[in-house]
Amino acid sequence: MHRPYTTDPHPLVRKLESIVDLTSEERDALRALSFMQRELNAGQDIVREGDRPSQACLILEGWAFRYKMAGDDRRQIFSFHIPGDIPDLLSIHLNTMDHSLATLTAARVGFIQHRSLHELFSRHPRLPGVFWRETLIDAAIFREWMVGMGRRKAPSRIAHLLCELYVKLESVGLANGHTAPLRISQETLGDALGLSSVHVNRALMALRSKNLFTFDGRTLTIHKWDRLAEIGEFDPAYLHLEPLARAA
Amino acid sequence: MHRPYTTDPHPLVRKLESIVDLTSEERDALRALSFMQRELNAGQDIVREGDRPSQACLILEGWAFRYKMAGDDRRQIFSFHIPGDIPDLLSIHLNTMDHSLATLTAARVGFIQHRSLHELFSRHPRLPGVFWRETLIDAAIFREWMVGMGRRKAPSRIAHLLCELYVKLESVGLANGHTAPLRISQETLGDALGLSSVHVNRALMALRSKNLFTFDGRTLTIHKWDRLAEIGEFDPAYLHLEPLARAA
DNA sequence: CGCCCACTTGAACGTGTTCAAACGTCGTGG
DNA sequence: CCACGACGTTTGAACACGTTCAAGTGGGCG
Numbered sequence: 001m002h003r004p005y006t007t008d009p010h011p012l013v014r015k016l017e018s019i020v021d022l023t024s025e026e027r028d029a030l031r032a033l034s035f036m037q038r039e040l041n042a043g044q045d046i047v048r049e050g051d052r053p054s055q056a057c058l059i060l061e062g063w064a065f066r067y068k069m070a071g072d073d074r075r076q077i078f079s080f081h082i083p084g085d086i087p088d089l090l091s092i093h094l095n096t097m098d099h100s101l102a103t104l105t106a107a108r109v110g111f112i113q114h115r116s117l118h119e120l121f122s123r124h125p126r127l128p129g130v131f132w133r134e135t136l137i138d139a140a141i142f143r144e145w146m147v148g149m150g151r152r153k154a155p156s157r158i159a160h161l162l163c164e165l166y167v168k169l170e171s172v173g174l175a176n177g178h179t180a181p182l183r184i185s186q187e188t189l190g191d192a193l194g195l196s197s198v199h200v201n202r203a204l205m206a207l208r209s210k211n212l213f214t215f216d217g218r219t220l221t222i223h224k225w226d227r228l229a230e231i232g233e234f235d236p237a238y239l240h241l242e243p244l245a246r247a248a
Numbered sequence: 249m250h251r252p253y254t255t256d257p258h259p260l261v262r263k264l265e266s267i268v269d270l271t272s273e274e275r276d277a278l279r280a281l282s283f284m285q286r287e288l289n290a291g292q293d294i295v296r297e298g299d300r301p302s303q304a305c306l307i308l309e310g311w312a313f314r315y316k317m318a319g320d321d322r323r324q325i326f327s328f329h330i331p332g333d334i335p336d337l338l339s340i341h342l343n344t345m346d347h348s349l350a351t352l353t354a355a356r357v358g359f360i361q362h363r364s365l366h367e368l369f370s371r372h373p374r375l376p377g378v379f380w381r382e383t384l385i386d387a388a389i390f391r392e393w394m395v396g397m398g399r400r401k402a403p404s405r406i407a408h409l410l411c412e413l414y415v416k417l418e419s420v421g422l423a424n425g426h427t428a429p430l431r432i433s434q435e436t437l438g439d440a441l442g443l444s445s446v447h448v449n450r451a452l453m454a455l456r457s458k459n460l461f462t463f464d465g466r467t468l469t470i471h472k473w474d475r476l477a478e479i480g481e482f483d484p485a486y487l488h489l490e491p492l493a494r495a496a
Numbered sequence: 497c498g499c500c501c502a503c504t505t506g507a508a509c510g511t512g513t514t515c516a517a518a519c520g521t522c523g524t525g526g
Numbered sequence: 527c528c529a530c531g532a533c534g535t536t537t538g539a540a541c542a543c544g545t546t547c548a549a550g551t552g553g554g555c556g
Contacts, residue, residue, distance in 0.1 A: 050485075068391065070481055074399040078391050090388075093381040098388050098486040132380050133341040135387065140338075140346050142390035143316065143326050149397040150442025151322040154512075185534060194398025199512050201536060217534075233318055237298075238346040401543075433502065447544050449504060465502075497556100504551070513542070520535075526528090 007173070011060055015084025016130060018172055026124050033120060035110035046088075046101045046109065053091045055111040059083050062107025063183065067191065068099040077192035079141060080104065080165065080184075084172060089135060092117055105183050133240075140238045149194040152233065154203040157193045159232030162213060166222055167236050182220040207231075255421070259308055263332025264378060266420055274372050281368060283358035294336075294349045294357065301339045303359040307331050310355025311431065315439065316347040325440035327389060328352065328413065328432075332420060337383060340365055353431050381488075388486045397442040400481065402451040405441045407480030410461060414470055415484050430468040455479075 008014045013030050016022060022030070035058060040046065046057050049068060057064075064081040066088075078099065081087045087101050092114050103109075121128040141164070148157040162182075169180040186204065187197040195203075204215070212228045214221045222228060229235075256262045261278050264270060270278070283306060288294065294305050297316060305312075312329040314336075326347065329335045335349050340362050351357075369376040389412070396405040410430075417428040434452065435445040443451075452463070460476045462469045470476060477483075 066391075068395055070395050070399045076395040076398045078394055090384045093377060093384050094388070094488050095490070096485060096488070098488070099391060128376065128380075129341060132376075132383070135380070136338045136341055136383060139383065139387040139390060140342070142387060142394060143314075143347060146326055146390060146394060146397060146442075147316055147318050147324040149394060150324045150439075151318045187534075191398075194394075196513055197535085198514080198537090201534095202512090205536080237344065240342050240344070240346070242343070435502080444545055445503085446505090446546080449502095450544090453504080499554100499556085501554090502552090505549085507548095508546085510545070511543085514540085516538090518535105518537080520533100522531105522533090524530085524532100526530095 011084040012058055012086075015172060019133070020130055026127060029120055029124055029127075033112055033116055035112045035116075037108065037110050040103045040107050040109060042103055042105050042107075044103050046103065047091075047097055048100045049097055051097045052095050053088065053097065053114075055113050056086050056089050056091055056117065057101065058110040058112055059085050059087065060108040060110055062109075063104040064101055064107060064109070065104050065188075065192075066099055066101050075191045076194065077188065078145070079138065080192070082169065082172065082174065086112075086131075086134075089131060104188070137240050140240060144238045145192075154193070154195055154199055155207055156232055157195070158189065158200065158203055158207060159212075159228050160234050161189070161193060161232075162215070162220060162222070163225075163229050163232050163234035163236075164239070166220060167239060167241075171239075171241055178223065178225075179219060179221045181218070182215065183218050185217055259332040260306060260334075263420060267381070268378055274375060277368055277372055277375075281360055281364055283360040283364075285356065285358050288351045288355050288357060290351055290353050290355075292351045294351065295339075295345055296348045297345055299345045300343050301336065301345065301362075303361050304334050304337050304339055304365065305349065306358040306360055307333050307335065308356040308358055310357075311352040312349060312355060312357070313352050313436075313440075314347055314349050323439045324442065325436065326393070327386065328440070330417065330420065330422065334360075334379075334382075337379060352436070385488050388488060392486045393440075402441070402443055402447055403455055404480055405443070406437070406448065406451055406455060407460075407476050408482050409437070409441060409480075410463070410468060410470070411473075411477050411480050411482035411484075412487070414468060415487060415489070419487075419489055426471065426473075427467060427469045429466070430463065431466050433465055 008017060010031050012033070013022070013027055016030065037060070046064065047053055059081050061083055064087055065077050066079045066081070067075050067077045069075055079087065088097065091097060148160055152160065165182060166175060166180050169175045174180060186200045190197045190200040193200065212222070212224045214223070256265060258279050260281070261270065261275055264278065285308070294312065295301055307329050309331055312335055313325050314327045314329070315323050315325045317323055327335065336345065339345060396408055400408065413430060414423060414428055417423040422428060434448045438445045438448040441448065460470070460472045460479070462471070
């Protein structure tokens with residue numbers, strides 16, 4: 001379905017190579033991007049709604065997620081991010097953050113100055129298009145989540161999310177066979193799906209009784225992909241995983 | 249809150265000038281963009297999920313919306329579009345449409361070849377960033393709709409959408425005083441909000457009884473903005489209406 | 497005038513929420 | 527090593543919100 005992942009040690013290079021053939025100059029330029037590195041615990045905000053960042057955050061290890069609060073009790077999560085992602089890349093064109101970014105697990109992240117990215121883009125004119133495309137895929141995933149929250153019931157939403165996360169992990173080489181690491185609490189799943197944790201629990205138990213997958217909050221193993229995809233109405237087209245045409 | 253709109257006859261120039269100061273060269277290049285023009289009735293698909301367009305659609309007159317079907321009965325609408333918008337601009341970087349675009353009202357649209365856009369971008373290096381930014385704002389609106397569908401109740405969602413549409417119309421000069429044209433059926437509102445038309449009707453009636461606004465499916469007049477914004481938890485920050493810095 | 501479409505209303509039903517309590521597990525410190 | 531606490535999961539019961547189906551209303555347009 002998609003190109004084989006490479007094993008480049010740089011997460012950003014690895015991610016982009018899963019999408020497009022980089023020239024060696026582009027690869028070198030990406031590896032040369034300088035950033036300040038930080039280790040964070042789980043559940044820490046990286047950037048907050050209202051901030052005006054001058055740098056963007058590259059996930060090097062661990063998971064992050066984006067969210068926004070409605071009032072001070074209701075949280076809506078928009079996306080989960082894995083190594084190689086730059087979840088707040090949008091801050092290079094939108095001055096003020098309209099949402100927050102936080103770590104889901106303990107994580108290592110790098111902060112890249114916007115200035116460095118602009119330089120990278122002007123020197124390597126194919127790259128802005130590649131990153132633009134990444135933000136368009138983000139938006140495609142948002143649309144699919146909207147379909148879920150607007151038009152699918154809880155079990156279907158859960159099945160869909162599990163399929164999506166599995167495919168994304170697999171596409172960057174983080175899944176083995178039918179198993180992938182997935183350290184997400186039911187409360188967090190609920191905040192991503194627009195459900196209460198109680199209802200996530202009940203729907204999850206109902207799904208579990210069908211033996212389609214096992215999931216204990218740490219590891220996801222999918223036993224019957226086709227059936228799960230059917231329940232979740234999952235069609236991966238919106239992830240746009242087909243690689244781009246080769247570099248000229 | 250945002251810059252005064254210009255009255256340039258070209259909808260695309262008018263839209264972009266509401267965001268950024270264009271140089272006269274940029275303006276001329278935009279006006280010179282060639283496109284095939286078409287008149288469409290209300291409720292016609294312009295591009296469909298699965299298509300691989302070689303052109304992008306500029307709305308010249310009337311309204312359009314983007315949507316996706318779940319099964320063949322449930323429809324989810326993602327966005328509404330007005331003159332100056334290029335709702336499927338994403339097709340320049342994503343080969344296959346993951347959703348459809350249709351007219352809401354009778355409309356006049358222009359189809360711009362992707363090739364022309366690429367040429368425009370390479371000749372006017374500030375423009376890709378401006379268009380990229382537009383697609384990032386699209387995504388910001390998707391996020392806000394996710395908050396609504398996941399975490400707000402029907403009356404709040406409706407109030408929020410009315411506020412959003414009013415502000416967007418005002419920002420391009422399509423609202424007069426407190427009144428704006430808004431030709432949307434309750435069924436369509438429901439498909440955008442993740443609600444049944446029956447429930448939209450009831451929630452709308454309940455809101456109407458508060459005399460915050462009048463809306464008859466054609467025209468929206470807002471009487472008590474503050475109160476409506478409060479009910480909808482509407483904070484326009486996510487629309488990123490502040491103009492960009494002036495051209496150097 | 498009459499038809500069509502959108503809006504309105506009612507009643508029964510279903511999905512998901514809320515509140516509360518109990519249970520398990522894991523990591524920490526005594 | 528065990529006790530404890532923190533946190534996530536599981537369960538129950540009552541309730542609220544939203545859906546569905548069905549019928550009736552009203553306005554605009556041919």
